[in-house]
Amino acid sequence: MTARDDVLGGIRRALGRGALAEGAAGELDARVAAHRRNLIPARAAALDPPARVDLFVAMAEAVQTTVARLASAAAVPGEVARYLAAENLPAELAMAPDPTLEALPWNERPLVQIRRGAATAGDAVSLTPCLAAVAETGTLMLVSGDHTPTTLNFLPDTHIVVLRAGQVVASYEDGWDLLRRRPGDGPAALPRTVNFITGPSRTGDIEQKIELGAHGPRRLHVILVDDAGES
Amino acid sequence: MEATSHAFADNARAGLADPVLRRALGMAGAGFPARRAEAIARLPEFEALRDQGKAIKDHTIAHLDFYLEIYEKNVTASGGAVHWARDAAEARAAVLGICRSVGAKIVTKGKSMVAEEIALNEHLEANGITPVETDLGEYIIQLRHEPPSHIIAPAIHLMKEQVEETFRASHTALDPTRPLSEAPQLCAEARTMLRPHFLAADVGITGANFLVAETGSSIIVTNEGNGDLTQTLPKIHIVVASLEKIVPTLEDAATLLRLLARSATGQEFSSYTTMSTGPRRPGDLDGPEQYHVVLIDNGRSALIGGEFQDMLRCLRCAACLNHCPVYTAIGGHAYGWVYPGPMGAVLTPALIGLDEAGDLPNASSFCGRCESVCPVRIPLPKMMRHWRERQFAQGKAPAVYRNGLKLWAWAARRPALYHELVELQARLLGWLGEGRGRFRSLPLAGDWTRARDMPAPEGRSFHALWAKRQRAARQKIGR
Numbered sequence: 001m002t003a004r005d006d007v008l009g010g011i012r013r014a015l016g017r018g019a020l021a022e023g024a025a026g027e028l029d030a031r032v033a034a035h036r037r038n039l040i041p042a043r044a045a046a047l048d049p050p051a052r053v054d055l056f057v058a059m060a061e062a063v064q065t066t067v068a069r070l071a072s073a074a075a076v077p078g079e080v081a082r083y084l085a086a087e088n089l090p091a092e093l094a095m096a097p098d099p100t101l102e103a104l105p106w107n108e109r110p111l112v113q114i115r116r117g118a119a120t121a122g123d124a125v126s127l128t129p130c131l132a133a134v135a136e137t138g139t140l141m142l143v144s145g146d147h148t149p150t151t152l153n154f155l156p157d158t159h160i161v162v163l164r165a166g167q168v169v170a171s172y173e174d175g176w177d178l179l180r181r182r183p184g185d186g187p188a189a190l191p192r193t194v195n196f197i198t199g200p201s202r203t204g205d206i207e208q209k210i211e212l213g214a215h216g217p218r219r220l221h222v223i224l225v226d227d228a229g230e231s
Numbered sequence: 232m233e234a235t236s237h238a239f240a241d242n243a244r245a246g247l248a249d250p251v252l253r254r255a256l257g258m259a260g261a262g263f264p265a266r267r268a269e270a271i272a273r274l275p276e277f278e279a280l281r282d283q284g285k286a287i288k289d290h291t292i293a294h295l296d297f298y299l300e301i302y303e304k305n306v307t308a309s310g311g312a313v314h315w316a317r318d319a320a321e322a323r324a325a326v327l328g329i330c331r332s333v334g335a336k337i338v339t340k341g342k343s344m345v346a347e348e349i350a351l352n353e354h355l356e357a358n359g360i361t362p363v364e365t366d367l368g369e370y371i372i373q374l375r376h377e378p379p380s381h382i383i384a385p386a387i388h389l390m391k392e393q394v395e396e397t398f399r400a401s402h403t404a405l406d407p408t409r410p411l412s413e414a415p416q417l418c419a420e421a422r423t424m425l426r427p428h429f430l431a432a433d434v435g436i437t438g439a440n441f442l443v444a445e446t447g448s449s450i451i452v453t454n455e456g457n458g459d460l461t462q463t464l465p466k467i468h469i470v471v472a473s474l475e476k477i478v479p480t481l482e483d484a485a486t487l488l489r490l491l492a493r494s495a496t497g498q499e500f501s502s503y504t505t506m507s508t509g510p511r512r513p514g515d516l517d518g519p520e521q522y523h524v525v526l527i528d529n530g531r532s533a534l535i536g537g538e539f540q541d542m543l544r545c546l547r548c549a550a551c552l553n554h555c556p557v558y559t560a561i562g563g564h565a566y567g568w569v570y571p572g573p574m575g576a577v578l579t580p581a582l583i584g585l586d587e588a589g590d591l592p593n594a595s596s597f598c599g600r601c602e603s604v605c606p607v608r609i610p611l612p613k614m615m616r617h618w619r620e621r622q623f624a625q626g627k628a629p630a631v632y633r634n635g636l637k638l639w640a641w642a643a644r645r646p647a648l649y650h651e652l653v654e655l656q657a658r659l660l661g662w663l664g665e666g667r668g669r670f671r672s673l674p675l676a677g678d679w680t681r682a683r684d685m686p687a688p689e690g691r692s693f694h695a696l697w698a699k700r701q702r703a704a705r706q707k708i709g710r
Contacts, residue, residue: 003315004303007474007528011296014535020297028297032445032479038283038486041276059499097516118517121430137500149516154459172485179481187309187447187508192518193463196504201456204496205368205384206391206414207255208262214367214418215425216456216503 035180037173044135044170052135053168053224059138060222063199064212067222076162077109079223080127084112087219089158094123098147101129101162118149119156126152126217127160131194132175133168133222139198140222141175143191150193159200159217164227172196232350232378234583236567239590246561252388253560259387260559266497267550267604274493284490285607287483288544291475292535298444298477299526305447309509311522319349322471322527326351326436329469329523330360335433339465341451341458342366343438344382344547345473345527347569348582351436362436363428365457367421374401380563382570383495383549388562391417425457435461435519439472440546441487442524445480448508449524452491452501459505468507468519473527475543487546490606494548530582538617542577544607549574551601551611557594566591573601573611580618589627592618631675653692661690 001009012018020028044055057067068079084091095101097116106114119126128148132141140161144150153159169175175196182189201216212218235242246252271277291298303313314329316322330338338355340346340362352362352373364373368386372379374397379385386394395411398420410416437458439449449470451458462468478484492498511518534540552558552572563571568588570578576591592615601611622628623636642649664670664687672680679685691699 003317003321006317007315007526007532008296008299010528010532011299011535014532014537015293015296016536020294025297028294028479029301032301035480035482037482038287039276039279041274041280041489043274063499063502121426139500139504144515144518145512146514146516149518150459150463151517154456154463172488173482176481176485187305188512190309190446190448190508192507192509192512192515194506195459196500196506197502198498198500198504199502201454202502203367203418203455205366205371205386206389206394206417208258208384208387209414211414211418213422214455214457215365215422215429215460 035176040171040173041136047135047170049165049168052170053165053226056133056135056138056168057224059135060133060199061138063138064202065138065199065220065222067224069224069226071226073162073164073225073227074105076104076223076225077106077112080160081109081112083160083221084125087158089125092125093160094119094126094152094156096126096128096148096152098129101127119151119154121155123152123156125158125160126156127162128152130161130163130167132178133163134170134172134175134196135168136171137198139172139196141178142195142197143179144193145191150195153195153197154216157213157217158219158221160221160223161197162223162225164225166227232347232353232569234568234587236579236583236588236591237586239565239567239588239594242565242567243561243594246565249562251390251393252562255388255390256559256562259381259384259553263497263549263553264604267494267553268497270493270497270499273499274489277490277493280486280489281606281608284487284546285544287478287486288607291477291479291483292540292543295474295477295532295535298479299474302442302444302447302477303526305444306509306522306524307447309447309522311447311509311524314523314525316525316527316529318529319527322349322525322529323351323354325525326469326471327354327358327360329467329521330355330434331358333433333467335360335467337428337432338362338434338436339365339428339432339461340369341435341437341453341461342369342385343436343471344379344569345438345529346436346471347379348529349471349527351471363425363432365425365429365461366453366455367418367457370421370425371397374398378564378569380571381549381552382547382572382574388564429460429464432461432465434467434469435463435465436469436471437462439470439476439524440491441478441484442472442476442526443479443481443484443506444477446506446508448481448506450484450488450504450506452488452504454496454498454502456503459503462505462507463518466519467521467523468510470507470522470524471527472524473529473531475531475545491546491548494546494550494604494606534581539577539581539614541609542574542581542614544609545574545578546606547574548606550604550606554600554604556596556598556600573615574609577609577611577614577618585618585622585625585627589618589622592616592622650692650694654695657688657692657695658690661688663687
């Protein structure tokens with residue numbers, strides 16, 4: 001008998017039944033397929049979109065994410081340059097080769113050097129887009145893909161994320177729905193990795209004092225573009 | 232890991248006598264509960280979420296075979312592989328086999344309690360593979376050759392001075408004049424030392440907080456980002472997880488995630504909650520080429536349908552440890568195996584036997600704080616009582632306890648004699664303790680009176696007083 005058969009058989013014996021009958025299994029299949037939501041806290045769900053964005057900013061800042069709000073996407077390269085200078089960082093970026101970032105007017109900032117692709121050990125600063133942001137806890141939602149390597153989210157010391165206000169959703173469940181709306185069927189259509197990121201890397205492992213930058217980024221900077229008029 | 236749970240009493244005494252440990256635990260015992268309370272006060276729906284979290288877990292366990300099968304189907308559909316393991320030996324063999332298939336030399340690891348449970352590091356080392364723990368706390372205790380003392384803060388028993396000593400002893404290239412006495416310096420040192428290992432590792436091993444049946448995904452919850460570097464950079468990602476980590480859907484996972492971080496560290500959400508589904512996709516610019524899940528039973532399925540089934544709801548948040556007056560006094564090492572505190576007192580006897588771990592369910596004052604903070608309402612005191620009953624039924628309770636109870640039972644079945652004896656005892660103790668009003672020591676109860684005085688009875692038993700009162704009342708009516 002294989003380990004698999006043994007384990008499943010043991011579970012069924014303990015539950016006092018054999019494999020589920022078709023009807024019962026059908027009900028469970030339906031439960032899974034329904035994506036029924038459990039209780040969602042009112043904190044974010046009850047808010048209108050502008051208030052939701054404000055809540056996202058407040059929750060993000062409470063966990064040491066810094067947020068810069070811009071009126072238009074065209075101002076993003078300028079904000080990146082300003083941030084790097086203010087934090088005394090080199091004007092070099094490892095950037096996700098994402099069309100929305102490529103479309104920004106980088107030529108206006110010729111001093112910012114940009115390398116596109118996955119992160120390498122030497123990268124100090126990364127710039128990435130995100131899929132969404134969850135207002136409830138000030139959480140960014142990033143997915144891996146052709147244009148969005150995961151290493152950019154973890155290897156560099158400083159991670160800058162461009163977020164449009166229209167991407168701010170209330171709950172994680174709203175984020176799941178965004179994933180399910182992607183083209184394709186089944187688990188293979190999901191991104192390999194979904195990263196919910198809530199503030200910079202931290203540890204409390206030494207005397208429970210919170211230190212930032214344990215292994216991932218020490219700094220997490222969100223450039224929030226108020227895109228109400230653009231989309 | 233070699234269990235020393237049978238030596239619990241000695242371990243606990245040693246813990247109580249260790250001033251550094253007491254200082255370290257004092258910080259934890261205050262910090263975690265306060266932060267948890269604040270986080271919960273900010274979320275009015277928390278109690279309702281606990282009920283739902285419990286219901287989700289109960290539903291899943293009641294249909295565990297079904298959800299495991301669709302989980303496996305979906306892992307396979309995403310290009311990953313599931314390896315079933317009946318016990319620790321099979322799990323270790325599965326991990327080793329995968330590591331050997333690529334000739335792995337260095338393996339990075341995210342913190343995983345089930346990896347501790349199956350003693351994975353020792354097995355890899357014995358087979359020429361170097362496991363590197365990357366969670367800061369796990370890294371520190373790996374250097375010290377110690378087991379974790381807490382399920383989410385493995386080095387909670389140490390003060391920063393000891394971490395400095397450990398690093399100076401192990402990091403031989405470290406300049407002795409470099410200051411290393413403060414937490415930021417220690418964190419930076421660990422970050423610098425571990426970075427090359429992340430980049431060099433052939434295989435990355437993580438645990439899982441949840442396995443999602445609907446999508447075949449594993450979810451890890453961390454703060455440091457070490458788990459993400461561990462599973463993103465090497466060619467192979469291996470998830471080791473016990474089978475009760477399954478939840479049906481992403482929605483169910485979201486509900487449990489709302490409970491987990493708040494109960495564990497008092498955070499609204501941990502820094503990194505990461506969901507992984509299969510290996511690198513065509514076109515992906517990074518990520519592992521292989522994704523394996525070693526799905527471990529190791530005693531879980533045997534708990535289903537019995538009086539310990541509720542334990543399978545456990546999220547491993549450690550709230551019960553952080554709120555336990557026993558754990559916070561003696562520390563995790565006293566429990567002698569992987570899982571300490573109230574959840575360990577229930578789980579350990581189930582996994583390594585009552586003979587080895589019988590003292591653990593007895594090390595409780597039944598104050599009930601553990602159950603009151605458990606995010607999925609596990610009745611921990613009730614289950615510790617089940618273990619005590621089982622111990623008694625199997626004749627494994629200590630002789631003094633057994634004989635004492637026998638004597639009591641003999642007398643209690645003879646009410647007239649019993650009342651006489653109790654009355655006699657009350658009068659005797661009342662007379663002896665008249666002067667001081669309390670006893671500093673009592674025969675047969677030395678352990679109890681060593682830490683406190685016993686108040687002297689006022690001279691009559693409750694039964695005698697009650698009978699007198701009833702008589703008086705009857706006389707009043709009669710008159």
